[in-house]
Each structure stands twice: as structure tokens, then as C-alpha cells.
Amino acid sequence: MxxxxxxxxFWLFRYLERVETTARLINSNQIFILDGENFSKEPWKPxxxxxxxxxxxESINQGHHYANDAMACxxxxxxxxxxxxxxxxxxxxxxxxxxxxxTISSELWNALNGFWLWLTLGEGRDLYNKNKHLFYEAITEQxxxxxxxxxCSMRQEEAFEFIHVGMMLERALQTARVLLxxxxxxxxxxxxxHSRYWLxxxxxxxxxxxxxxxxxxxxxxxxxxxxxxxxxxxPRAICFCLKQALMSFSRIRNxxxxxxxxxxxxxxxxxxxxxxxxxxxxxxxxxxxxxxxxLIEKMENIFVQIQVDFFYHHFDDLYxxx
Numbered sequence: 001m002x003x004x005x006x007x008x009x010f011w012l013f014r015y016l017e018r019v020e021t022t023a024r025l026i027n028s029n030q031i032f033i034l035d036g037e038n039f040s041k042e043p044w045k046p047x048x049x050x051x052x053x054x055x056x057x058e059s060i061n062q063g064h065h066y067a068n069d070a071m072a073c074x075x076x077x078x079x080x081x082x083x084x085x086x087x088x089x090x091x092x093x094x095x096x097x098x099x100x101x102x103t104i105s106s107e108l109w110n111a112l113n114g115f116w117l118w119l120t121l122g123e124g125r126d127l128y129n130k131n132k133h134l135f136y137e138a139i140t141e142q143x144x145x146x147x148x149x150x151x152c153s154m155r156q157e158e159a160f161e162f163i164h165v166g167m168m169l170e171r172a173l174q175t176a177r178v179l180l181x182x183x184x185x186x187x188x189x190x191x192x193x194h195s196r197y198w199l200x201x202x203x204x205x206x207x208x209x210x211x212x213x214x215x216x217x218x219x220x221x222x223x224x225x226x227x228x229x230x231x232x233x234x235p236r237a238i239c240f241c242l243k244q245a246l247m248s249f250s251r252i253r254n255x256x257x258x259x260x261x262x263x264x265x266x267x268x269x270x271x272x273x274x275x276x277x278x279x280x281x282x283x284x285x286x287x288x289x290x291x292x293x294x295l296i297e298k299m300e301n302i303f304v305q306i307q308v309d310f311f312y313h314h315f316d317d318l319y320x321x322x
Contacts, residue, residue: 001103001158001159003310003311003312004099004311005099005100005103005159006158006159006162006310006311007307007310007311008096008097008099008100008103009096009100009103009104009159009162009163009166010162010163010165010166010306010310010311011092011093011096011166012093012096012097012100012104012163012166013093013146013147013150013163013164013166013167013170014166014167014169014170015089015090015092015093015096016089016090016093016143016146016147016167017167017170017171017174018051018084018089018170018174019086019089019090019093019139019143020139020140020143021174021178021204022076022077022084022085022086022089023086023136023139023140023143024136024140024203024204024205024206025047025050025076025178025204026047026072026073026076026077026132026136027132027133027136027137027140028200028203028204029043029044029047030069030073030132030133031133031200032196032200033069041066041067042064042066042067043066043067044066044067044068044069044071044072045066046181046182046184046185047072047076047181048066048072048075048076049181050177050178050181051084051177053082053083053084056081056082057072057075057082060075060079060081061075073132077128086139087119087120090115090116090119091116093112094112094113094116097109097112097113100159103159104150104154104159104163105149105150105153105154107149107153108146108149108150108153108154111142111145111146111149112146115142115146124138147167150163156251157255158252158255158256161248161249161251161252161255162248162252162310164244164245164248165245165248165249165252165306168241168242168244168245168248169241169242169245169268169299169302169303169306171236171241172238172241172242172245172299173296173299173300173303175205175228175236175237175238175241176238176292176295176296176299177296178201178204178205179201179205179225179228179229179292180289180292180293180296182197182201182204183221183225183288183289183292184289194219194220194221195219198219198220198221198224199219201224202224202227202228205228205236206236207227207228207234207236210234211224211227214227214231222284222285225284225288226280226284229275229283229284230275230280238275238295239272239275239276242268242271242272242275243272245268246265246268246269246272249262249264249265249268253265262305262309262310263305263308263309264302264305264306264308264309264310265309267298267301267302267305268302271295271298271299271302275295
């Protein structure tokens with residue numbers, strides 16, 4: 001496998017994870033607003049802030065209008081100037097898939113291309129105009145289908161592992177970003193309000209039912225944070241994702257028959273070990289937001305290091321040694 005093929009594999013499900021997270025954030029926020037639970041004057045600002053594109057939004061919508069549902073949904077879903085919009089993220093995913101059609105399974109390509117046509121040729125837009133809730137539900141369901149096809153139709157070789165690394169690390173990053181913004185946005189209120197707020201957060205990350213089935217967790221800020229960061233049995237928890245990525249790194253090294261660790265793998269291992277052995281109580285109760293910002297920064301640095309280690313000259317050098 002040459003470097004540009006590995007890179008396209010790595011990015012494919014990174015973009016698809018962003019598509020699903022954005023769809024779930026929008027749907028959850030809409031329900032929260034309709035239920036009268038969001039008392040903020042700018043209920044869409046935290047959602048747009050998650051990927052750091054407030055300035056683009058404000059330049060497009062003079063006067064900001066963070067309270068306008070239609071403007072926010074348009075920006076997050078269809079806006080071409082927003083690099084993280086659903087349409088742009090899925091376009092990038094499809095382009096990566098198109099460039100590696102001989103590497104991924106035909107079933108996965110057909111599913112991705114079919115959804116792209118649904119999204120761009122009118123049917124998806126029609127559903128969006130008629131019922132936004134069903135539109136975002138359809139995106140979530142399609143995302144689950146893509147992952148199922150990926151796991152069931154591809155041989156678990158280098159391509160599979162690079163896709164898996166990208167998926168797991170992007171999921172960890174999205175969990176950390178959502179958790180940070182939601183923690184910063186939580187306000188003083190009644191106990192009932194906080195319960196609904198934390199349930200809504202868990203719903204965004206597909207964690208509500210899994211959390212409620214763990215009797216030792218109470219519906220509190222600390223418990224929700226502990227579950228989403230440290231729970232080793234939940235596939236969207238940060239620790240779980242980092243460990244899965246490390247396992248894929250190990251298999252990649254075996255495939256190319258090298259006996260040393262790359263810098264990105266070392267940094268990822270150090271981060272996973274830190275979370276595994278730190279005081280959970282201290283991590284959550286003492287400057288949690290600061291810890292989350294540091295965690296996000298370290299993961300972003302790992303992404304950069306992966307590019308250097310595998311997708312420039314280094315990866316081709318590894319294969320040249322065989």
C-alpha cells in the first residue's frame with residue numbers, strides 16, 4: 001500500500017464520523033429547544049462552536065442570529081463555506097472513497113455513492129424541507145449502515161486498519177469536543193433541568209441507554225464525564241477509542257514487519273496511559289474543562305504526527321525496507 005492510499009483510508013471515516021456527530025447534535029438541539037429546555041438566548045452558538053467556525057457563520061449571517069433555527073441548520077448542513085457542514089464532510093468522504101475504489105469493498109462504495117446521490121439530487125433536500133428530524137435521523141441510520149458494511153465486507157488488512165485508526169481517533173476527538181462545549185454551556189438550574197441536559201448530551205453521543213444501564217453511575221455532571229471519558233466498555237468513550245486505535249497501530253506494524261514504534265504511536269500510547277492511570281475523581285472535579293482542552297490539543301497533535309509518520313515519505317520508506 002502506497003502512502004496516498006493509506007491517507008485516503010485514514011480520512012474516509014474521519015469525515016463520516018463528523019457527518020454523524022453533526023446530524024445528532026442538530027437533532028438533539030432541536031428537540032431540546034422544542035421541549036422548552038434550552039433557555040439560552042443563543043441556543044445554536046455552542047453547536048456551531050464545537051468545530052470552531054463561529055467567524056464563518058457570523059460573516060455569512062450578519063448580526064449572528066444564533067437563535068435562528070433555519071440559519072443554523074442551513075449553515076451546519078448545506079453551507080459550502082463551512083468546511084465542517086454535512087454536505088462538505090460527506091463530499092470529502094466520497095472523494096476519498098472514490099480514490100480508493102479498488103481498495104474498499106464495492107458494497108461500501110455503492111452505499112456511499114447512493115447516499116451522495118440521495119443527498120444531492122433532490123430527495124434528501126426534499127426531506128430536509130418537509131421534516132428536518134427525519135432527515136437527520138436518516139443520516140444517522142446511514143452512518144450506522146456504512147460502518148456495518150465496512151466491518152462485514154472488508155478484509156482486515158492494512159486498509160482496514162488505517163480506516164479503523166481514523167475512525168477511532170476522530171470519534172475520540174468528537175466526543176471530547178462535544179463534552180467540552182456542553183460542559184462549558186451547562187448553567188445553574190433545577191435538578192430536573194440538569195437531568196434533562198445530561199440525558200440530551202448522552203443522546204448526542206449515542207450513549208443514553210448504555211449509561212442508564214450502568215447502575216453505579218448517577219445522572220450527574222461528574223458521572224456523565226467519567227462515562228464518556230473513561231468507560232472502557234463503551235465504544236464512544238475516549239479511553240475505549242484510543243485503545244482501539246493503538247491495537248490497529250500494532251497490527252499495521254506487523255503488516256509492514258517493523259519492530260519499532262512510530263512517534264505518533266508513542267504519543268498516542270502515552271495519552272492512553274495517562275488517562276488509564278490518572279485519578280478519575282481529580283481529573284473530573286479539578287479543572288475538567290482545562291483537561292479536556294489539553295486532551296483535544298494532544299489528539300490534534302497526534303493527527304499531525306500521523307500525517308508525518310505514515311503519509312509522507314516515511315510510510316513509503318517502511319515498505320522499501322521489505
